[in-house]
Amino acid sequence: MEKIIVRGGKPLQGKIRISGAKNAALPLMCASILTDEPLTLRNLPRLADIDTLQHLLNQHGVSLTLEGSRPEDFGRVLTMKAGNITSTLAPYDIVRRMRATVLVLGPLLARCGEATVSLPGGCAIGTRPIDLHLMALEKLGAKIELTAGYVKAIAPKGGLVGGTINFPTVSVGATENILMAAVLARGETVIENAACEPEIVDLAHCLQAMGAGIDGVGTGRLTVQGVSRLHGATYAVMPDRIETGSYICATAITGGEVELLGARANTMGAVLQAFELAGVVINETVNGILVKCGSRLRGINISTAPYPSFPTDMQAQFMAMLSCAEGASVITESIFENRYMHVPELGRMGADITVRGNTATVRGVAELNGAPVMATDLRASMSLVIAGLAAKGETIINRIYHLDRGYERLEDKLSAVGADIERIGGG
């Protein structure tokens, strides 16, 4: 099993290139199912989750051509052509590896009139049902059956019909699934309480480039005028705001200075204010974002909530950063119920964190110490890397396959700015 070893205490200095966003790329790839013409995505990150989805799309009959396949290539270009959908079944073996594969449900149903998708797996951060995805598809006329771990959805004769969906809770995935279904439904669909994460804006822009009629992009109310067919397009995946935030944490905790090339401040929502409150100096540059942190960080309070509030996907990394800030921080996780699995691991490194319900109190310590730790999910793994960069001595991170799901060339990027980090083992 591969491990990552970090020897901490080196301030990061230099430039890091931000990759295309995983959480934007995955739904964009699923949108290829909606047309028989080619969809080309530029700035595609090199990640295990992207490979998993390529594999799934391929078994639906989508042909894929990837340019820039060498390990040193950033920003790959993927062309997908769903000339003929040969299978509408998304099997357990692939879906269990990554929850976002459930995003083929809406597009398959809209294009083919039916889809059978295994109930998803993915990161172990709570129960994570898909009831909202299914409720929304039913509003477009789909009949849903659940049998033997699979969801079978069937559109009415003549295809899906527009409807009104009012989400009781904001869901990123459910908004993406219904948006992709609605663009090919007959008539108008109104999506109330839609998620407005930048990745949804990216998806909507790509769908518009493919000929979809969508109004209200970037707001909580999306109106879709269905069209009978979509055409091909070329679209660049947005830069990864969570990778950006993760490297800001890494720079700040080491007291370094790093420019994040390609990062977009206007997609960061409340995260930038949180960094500033904690004492991180952030400036926009022509090339991205410049991060500086010369003095000790200050404890702050954070509560996760849908965009533009503080994202749950930054909670673990912030907790690592705040674990050696001056004073106490209170972190409240309101999106996922089991998202503190990094707490005992950070504790092994000397962090002083107490969890009660969905609230964690972090009392800043003067110094963290390296230790062997276990990565439990994608963002939790990154929090351990961040803590390791500041810790005294050696941190050995096990189960790093989680990191490979969401951070492109992590060790290369961090080594290039002066971190002492390496991957060992494997085979």
Ligand code: UD1
């Ligand atoms: C997406 C992101 C994930 C991020 C999350 C929240 C992708 C590939 N993943 O996940 O990284 O952590 O948004 O920003 O983009 N819920 C239901 N029923 C549903 C769907 C969701 O109850 O049918 C609940 C979830 O359990 C959770 C909340 O709604 O409590 C938000 O989940 P959701 O926004 O759907 O997350 P994902 O789309 O799975």
